[in-house]
Amino acid sequence: MDVELARTFLEVMSAGTFLDASKRLNVTQTTITARINSLEEKLDSKLFIRNRSGAKLTSDGERFVEYATSLVQLWDRARAEIRLPQGLDTRLCIGAENSLWNPLMINWVLWIQAHIPNLALHSDVANSDVLLERLEAGGLDAAIIHRPKYHSGLVIEQIMEEKLIHVQSVDSPKPDLFINWSEEFRSQYDSALPQPRQTAYSFNLGPLALQIMLQQGGNGYFRTRVVKQYIERGKLERVPQSPEFTHPVFVVYKKNKMTESLNSALLGLKSQAKKDIQWYL
Known part of the structure; x- marks a missing residue:
């Protein structure tokens, strides 16, 4: 199958309309329509529902997303491999x-x-x-x-045993900060700690929460290797009698x-x- 057809399919899905996809790919809207029609003919399946609001994936279209993505990525990888720099x-x-x-x-x-x-x-x-x-x-x-x-x-191999430990600012240990490290962390946290994790300040990025705590104070769970330097410099301290949680690294x-x-x-x-x-x- 022509990779351009799969690439066009993904562009229409991302853009939401044939017109916007044509602008992104720098071709006419007629070309986009022809490519999608050809793809649907080859697959013997309707991939988009088209109306005034744009183009929405059908159930068959949703199933094809994974295959189209794989096809485009493999093709791009093949081109890159063939065009290796000299030497x-x-x-x-x-x-x-x-x-x-x-x-x-x-x-x-x-x-x-x-x-x-x-x-x-x-x-x-x-x-x-x-x-x-x-x-x-x-x-x-x-x-x-x-x-x-x-x-x-x-193949999944653990390469590092990291931990999440409870630390607080030496100067200002409040407010409570909750960092959503993972689903496993949330489960462990809820099981081990009596206080709820619904706090006024929650984050899905540890480095952001750490900078907030360093500048404005607070407490929360952070990775040992990251906060080690701040504990040694006296800016942070471990919260006594708080449990530790595992946060390993895998390749x-x-x-x-x-x-x-x-x-x-x-x-x-x-x-x-x-x-x-x-x-x-």
Whole structure:
């Protein structure tokens, strides 16, 4: 199937109208219509409901999204592999969750640069769901995340045992800050602590909450490696008799997709994860 048809399908889905999709792809609306008609004919299925308000996916269209995304990503990956810069032998695509790029992803990239010659490297930083989608679609070779989803086609290895600890500002221990680290953390928190987690200040990004606490005061659960420096400098202190929660780091990659470059890169990642280095995020 023509990859452009799948790409056009995804663009219409994202834009919401054929007209907006045509502007994004810099083609006429007639071209967009012809491509979608051709795609629907090839699939023998109607993909969009078209009306004055725009284009909405049918149930068949919703099912096709995953396949179209995989097709486009694999095609883009194939083009990138074929067009390797002169002097480079292979390409490696790695990803990291938003809270893991500094310093873990930085150190991983630096290690790869120093130890794996003739390699073209691409790196992504995104949330765990996006990284896992790209991994399963073939757009990534490996990703480091906190919350893997177990799947028969994936290999999941824990590379670091991180903890979430309760800390507070030395100068001003209020207000309570709740950081939504994960579904597992919420469950553990509710089971272990008597106070409700519904606070006036809640966050889904730990670094943001940390900066608020450092500047205005408060208390909450944060990763040990990140708050360690502030505890040592006397800005934060641990809240006595508060429980700890596990927050491990995993590397995820596809089964039966191991290459020499990926194997070397994984060994380098594990060596970096063992180092006692200062974390910033």
